[in-house]
Amino acid sequence: MAKRIDIKDVNIYYGKFHAVDSVTLSVPPRSVTAFIGPSGCGKSTVLRSLNRMHEVTPGARVEGQVLLDGEDIYAANVDPVEVRRTIGMVFQRPNPFPTMSIRDNVVAGLRLAGVKNRKRLDEVCERSLRGANLWEEVKDRLDKPGGGLSGGQQQRLCIARAIAVQPDVLLMDEPCSALDPISTLAIEDLITELKQDYTIVIVTHNMQQAARVSDQTAFFNLAGVGQPGRLVEVDDTEKIFSNPSQKATEDYISGRFG
Amino acid sequence: MTTATTDLHRPATGPAFQGIGAGRKIKNAVATTLVALAFLVAVVPLVWVLWSVVQKGLQPILSADWWTHSLYGLRPYDDRGGAYHAIYGTVVQALSTALLSVPVGVMVGVYLVEYGAGTRLARFTTFMVDILTGVPSIVSGLFVYALWISILGFGRSGFAVSLSLLLLMIPVVIRTTEEMLRIVPNELREASYALGVPKWKTIVKIVLPTAMSGIVTGVMLGLARVMGETAPALIVGAYASSINLNVFDGNQANLPLLMNDQFANPETAGFNRTWGAAMSLVLIIMLFNLLATVISRLSAIKK
Amino acid sequence: MSDSTLADRSASAQETPRRARVSHGTLEPSRGGAASSPDTPEGPISTANTAQGEPASTPVRRPGDRVFRGAAVGSGAFIVVLIAAIGLFLLLQAVPALRANQVGFLTSGVWNTTDPNGLQFGILYLLWVTVATSVLALALAMPVSLGIALFLTHYAPRRLARPFAYVVDLLAAVPSIIFGLWGIKVLGPTLVPVAEWLSRNLGFVPLFAPGNVSIGGAGNVFTAGVVLAVMILPVITAVSREVFERTPKEHIEGALALGATKWEMVRTTVIPFGKAGYVSASMLGLGRALGETVALYLILSGTNAAPKLSFFDGGATIASKIALGSGEFNNELTAGAYIAAGLVLFALTFAVNALARTIVAGRKGSA
Numbered sequence: 001m002a003k004r005i006d007i008k009d010v011n012i013y014y015g016k017f018h019a020v021d022s023v024t025l026s027v028p029p030r031s032v033t034a035f036i037g038p039s040g041c042g043k044s045t046v047l048r049s050l051n052r053m054h055e056v057t058p059g060a061r062v063e064g065q066v067l068l069d070g071e072d073i074y075a076a077n078v079d080p081v082e083v084r085r086t087i088g089m090v091f092q093r094p095n096p097f098p099t100m101s102i103r104d105n106v107v108a109g110l111r112l113a114g115v116k117n118r119k120r121l122d123e124v125c126e127r128s129l130r131g132a133n134l135w136e137e138v139k140d141r142l143d144k145p146g147g148g149l150s151g152g153q154q155q156r157l158c159i160a161r162a163i164a165v166q167p168d169v170l171l172m173d174e175p176c177s178a179l180d181p182i183s184t185l186a187i188e189d190l191i192t193e194l195k196q197d198y199t200i201v202i203v204t205h206n207m208q209q210a211a212r213v214s215d216q217t218a219f220f221n222l223a224g225v226g227q228p229g230r231l232v233e234v235d236d237t238e239k240i241f242s243n244p245s246q247k248a249t250e251d252y253i254s255g256r257f258g
Numbered sequence: 259m260t261t262a263t264t265d266l267h268r269p270a271t272g273p274a275f276q277g278i279g280a281g282r283k284i285k286n287a288v289a290t291t292l293v294a295l296a297f298l299v300a301v302v303p304l305v306w307v308l309w310s311v312v313q314k315g316l317q318p319i320l321s322a323d324w325w326t327h328s329l330y331g332l333r334p335y336d337d338r339g340g341a342y343h344a345i346y347g348t349v350v351q352a353l354s355t356a357l358l359s360v361p362v363g364v365m366v367g368v369y370l371v372e373y374g375a376g377t378r379l380a381r382f383t384t385f386m387v388d389i390l391t392g393v394p395s396i397v398s399g400l401f402v403y404a405l406w407i408s409i410l411g412f413g414r415s416g417f418a419v420s421l422s423l424l425l426l427m428i429p430v431v432i433r434t435t436e437e438m439l440r441i442v443p444n445e446l447r448e449a450s451y452a453l454g455v456p457k458w459k460t461i462v463k464i465v466l467p468t469a470m471s472g473i474v475t476g477v478m479l480g481l482a483r484v485m486g487e488t489a490p491a492l493i494v495g496a497y498a499s500s501i502n503l504n505v506f507d508g509n510q511a512n513l514p515l516l517m518n519d520q521f522a523n524p525e526t527a528g529f530n531r532t533w534g535a536a537m538s539l540v541l542i543i544m545l546f547n548l549l550a551t552v553i554s555r556l557s558a559i560k561k
Numbered sequence: 562m563s564d565s566t567l568a569d570r571s572a573s574a575q576e577t578p579r580r581a582r583v584s585h586g587t588l589e590p591s592r593g594g595a596a597s598s599p600d601t602p603e604g605p606i607s608t609a610n611t612a613q614g615e616p617a618s619t620p621v622r623r624p625g626d627r628v629f630r631g632a633a634v635g636s637g638a639f640i641v642v643l644i645a646a647i648g649l650f651l652l653l654q655a656v657p658a659l660r661a662n663q664v665g666f667l668t669s670g671v672w673n674t675t676d677p678n679g680l681q682f683g684i685l686y687l688l689w690v691t692v693a694t695s696v697l698a699l700a701l702a703m704p705v706s707l708g709i710a711l712f713l714t715h716y717a718p719r720r721l722a723r724p725f726a727y728v729v730d731l732l733a734a735v736p737s738i739i740f741g742l743w744g745i746k747v748l749g750p751t752l753v754p755v756a757e758w759l760s761r762n763l764g765f766v767p768l769f770a771p772g773n774v775s776i777g778g779a780g781n782v783f784t785a786g787v788v789l790a791v792m793i794l795p796v797i798t799a800v801s802r803e804v805f806e807r808t809p810k811e812h813i814e815g816a817l818a819l820g821a822t823k824w825e826m827v828r829t830t831v832i833p834f835g836k837a838g839y840v841s842a843s844m845l846g847l848g849r850a851l852g853e854t855v856a857l858y859l860i861l862s863g864t865n866a867a868p869k870l871s872f873f874d875g876g877a878t879i880a881s882k883i884a885l886g887s888g889e890f891n892n893e894l895t896a897g898a899y900i901a902a903g904l905v906l907f908a909l910t911f912a913v914n915a916l917a918r919t920i921v922a923g924r925k926g927s928a
Contacts, residue, residue: 056448058376081623085454095445099467109453112463158449165453282822289824293716296708297725300798303791304732307743365636373633383637385918386644392845392914393647393907394852396880400903404650408896425647428640458629486736489854489880492887514738514855521742521859536739543734 002029002199003069003086003168005050010064011228012045012054019045021228022064025218027169032191032200034210034237037220038252042229043203046220047171050201051087052080068168085113088167092174094154096146096161103142105157109165124164132160133190152183159190163198170194172202176209188213207253211241219249308540315537318530324538329516329531330500337527341535343501347416347512348542350505352485354420355427360477363431364466367473370432371439372461391429398425399490407494414496416510422490427480434476438469471553478550482543488514513539651904658682658897666901670867672882677894684879684902689868690782691878691906694857695850697786698793703843705790706797710839713798714805715827726802733795741859744788749779749860756783760873773866774875780862783872788856793846800845800921804838805831837920844917848910854880879906 005027012020020042027033035043045054052073054060066073073083096105104111106128107121115121125142129135134156138149146157155175162170172191176184191213194200204210210217218234233246244250318324321340328343366383374380402422406412442465450460466473491512497519498509513535520531661680664671669683713726756776763769772781808831816826832839862875863885877885883899883906890896 051452053448053452056444056451079623081451081454081456083454084452089448089452091445091449091452093445095443095449097446097449097464097468099464099470108450108464109455112450112453112455112459161449161453171452278820278822282825286822286824289827290716293708293712296705297712297717297729299705300709300729300732300791300794303748304728304735306747307735307739310743310747311739362636362639365633366640369633369637373630374637379634379637379641383640385915386640388918389644389911389914390640392848392852392910394854394880394910396852396854396883397647397651397903397907397910400883400900401647401650403890403896404654404900405646408654408893409650425643428643432640456623456626458623458626461629482734486738488736488738489858489884492855492884493890514736517738517742518855532742536742539736539739543736547734 002197004029005169005199005201006065006067006070007046007050008065008067010046010049010062010066012042012049013059013061013063014057015059018228020049021223021230023231025231025234027199027201028216029199030195030197031215032195032202032213033216033218034214035201035203035218035220036205036207036210036252037229037232038222039205040229041220041222043218043220044173045229046231047173047201047203050169050171051084051089053084053089055080085109085165086167087169087171088162088165089171090155090159090162090173090175093178094151094158096149096154096157098145098147100146101143102138102146102149102157105146106160106164108161113165128160128164129157131163131194132156133186133193134160150183152179152186155179155183155187156190159187159194163194167198169199169201172200174203174205177205184209207241211237217241219244219246219252221248221252311533311536311540314529315533315535315540318534319537319541324534328499328501328511332499332527334523335525335527337525337530339531341513341516341531341538343498344511344513344516344535345538345542346501346503347505347510347515348485348539351416351420351423351510351512352481354417354505355423355484356477356481358420359424359427359431359480363428364435364473366428366432367435367439368461368466370436372457372465387429387432390425391433393425394489395422395426395487396489396493398422399493401425402490402494413507414494414509415507416495416502416505416512418494419491419510419512420505422494423484423487426484426487426490430480430483431473431477434480435469435473438472438476439465441472442468471556475550475554478546478553482546482550485512485546486514486539486543488518491515492518513542647907648904651900651907654893654897655901655904656897658894659901661894662898672865674886674889674895674898677892680894680898682898682901684905686868686876687879687882687902689870690861690874690876691851691880693782693870693872693874694785694789694878695847697782697872698789698850699843699847701787701790702793702797702846706794706801706842706846707839709794709798710801710805711827711831713802715823715831729795729798732791733799737792737853737856738859740788740792741856744784744856744860745780748788749784752784752787753777753779756781756873759783767870768872770869770871770873772869772871772873772875773864774862774873776873778862778875780860780875781873782861782875785857785860786872788860789850789853792853792856793849796849797839797842797846800842801835801839804835804842808834841917841920844913844920848913848917851878851913852880852906852910853878854884857881858884879903879909 007023007025010020010023011018023046035047037043048054049062050066054062062074068086072078097108100108103125106125110121110124126135129138134153137153146154149157176187179187188209191200191202202214214237216234217237217240219232219240220229221232222229232248233240233244235245240249241253244253323338324340325345326342327340329339332339366387370380370384374383399422402418406418406421407414412418446464446468447460450464451457455463491514495512495515496509497515498511502508502510504510517532517535520528520535522528523531658680659666662682663679664681664683666683668685669681670686671681671683673679673681709729713722713729717725753776759769760771760776764771774781812830812834813826816830821829857878858881861877861881863877864875868874868876879902883903886899890899
């Protein structure tokens, strides 16, 4: 199940603009890695390059290697669709499919991949919703539209939808930034549980959140206006927050800038 | 010494606000009145046209025969019979137009929004869609005559009418599809890609269903508009006073053709049939508009 | 977090191979191509794959994607082909008739096509009636549409603006045959006294002099122009409304803050901002008027007499002449004569519409 990710010398461009400069880091399996840093430093961009979602943006381009258990996801014969089936993603704003019921939302990935067996779909639906700590809240209204849930519930629905296809890695792009503190807490608890089975990478603006949920933290920063974002340092979360080796990291964490 | 007295009573400070000249006030009032009048000028003919149609066309359509019988075998002065043959033709021709135009129009919309955005072909296509929007209906009739009837050798039929309406309908479907696809949030596409769903499946199963009610609304409105078209039907269709259920073969009436035929009939029956057909046409168009509104209420995308 | 992962990390950081960078194009190379410029260090994105010497099929594409994409692109190209086909097939059918024509197509007003062996057809008179009705309609509809568009965007109470706009749109939903019927049977007779008054008092102006049909019959350019004006009102209004709505709020507030009255605000901000859009909306209306067929076919009284360049002329427009001739479409040459006229109409509306769209597009680019 959970796999490790090795990012090797990754550069990302939007057209002519060099957005991210030479990032190299490893994400161990069954752990949570947090990406922190000021706005526009490229942390979300790096995250999106891990399942080739950047290709949706016109003109975006990645150089370098991203290895999933040693296999380059950018190799010529790799289908981006397969990459994304293996590496799931949860977005900043909850985005359930508005035309689908809660049940259909959860099993959307499987159904669109051609799974028709009703019994299996129901099983996956329950398992994923339980996995996302949402089952008890929605089990009586699985046929209602997903848009009717609260923001926090919608986000957990999106997590359930992402884990229903049984990915090896889960990418989360500021999953709590649109949520209230109580929903945020629920998602954080869930992340800690999901860590047992998945490799998780999370982008967050909230440093307390990074400190609470992650095992490893990577700090990104901009060298200057118009300069590409770069990885300043990556280390155990405890070390980053107590005794970072770079001055820039310390300044950021102690709130002196950013 | 009246001026002196008023001067004495004048307050020490000026008025709180500087007044504006009477000229400016008058200009403003005149502009406001003219602008409101312009709107009334548009309402008058609308109400007048609809009133004329109801006043002259209501009585003929109240007979049960109107909706169930044709004019087969009736003489110009027989004030009996109905417009079933023409109503049937109008609806069937409109439906076959829809059946042909929707797939093409939707695919062009998908191309413009999902695949072509920013490319030269897409810009050129957009321009051509604009041109197609402006093609006069009589020209679309002539085109179908030149290609379908003259060169390919098919006869005049209800289907030929549908083909000429197709040209008028396609740009409507494209525009609507384009507009609706553009308001489908990108997040939904990304969510689908992130689940490992290929692009085409994302479009077919996620994007199009989300935009569907909007597209259907646009199609209904477009149909309501093209089914009142007469010009192409004059060229490539042919009126028949009897019921012809086959859209592909032989003369098939529709409401505009019926009106055109009976317009030349000076008898009272002709008057009743013409205005009755006009009334029926307005009713059917209103029905389609109403359906469109109902469908758009159910829309999945909240603007 | 175990020590081994830490070690792993530092190891991998040091061992990062300094090999040639592999470039990965986007899913949509063509999209990126439009945004990039050739002086990108790595070369234009659109050729990123081929520049690396890799086969063009590098981005893995599923068969489903390929088929669907092909269908979409094909449909887009189909529209372009369709327009070309309209021009081409009309031309193909028109040429034999034009060859057989015994009078000048553009310089004669005669229309005698019943005998295919002695074809005589010219569009001179048709052109006059077409232009006269359309221009009259435009002259009547332009100021009114401007008023309506301003009313709907800046004067009507907010809650009523939408239903009011819907009412104007309804005008566009009324079929032209019904407008024609109303025009000749209801509006025309009502307009006759007005026409007679105009002709009596302004008869010294050629446009208001008696035409080639009787004023009492109402089947003249005057009635037709008024009906056409009503028909193009919603077209001009809809596009103008859209442009006026986009007037930047800062401009409006700036004008109001200077103490401008509402009308002064509209005159100094909304109208200058929307002028180009209004002009092109009017062109679209003109295009619609030029091509309108059935309303004019019912309204205009037929005549073979030469027009007197008056609003009280009868006759036919190009479009209504074609409709009148629909019964004669029984041999190639006669049909060809009408198709030749249709080709002129197609070219005319193409030009007017293209011009209108170019104005709008130019405006969008600069705004």
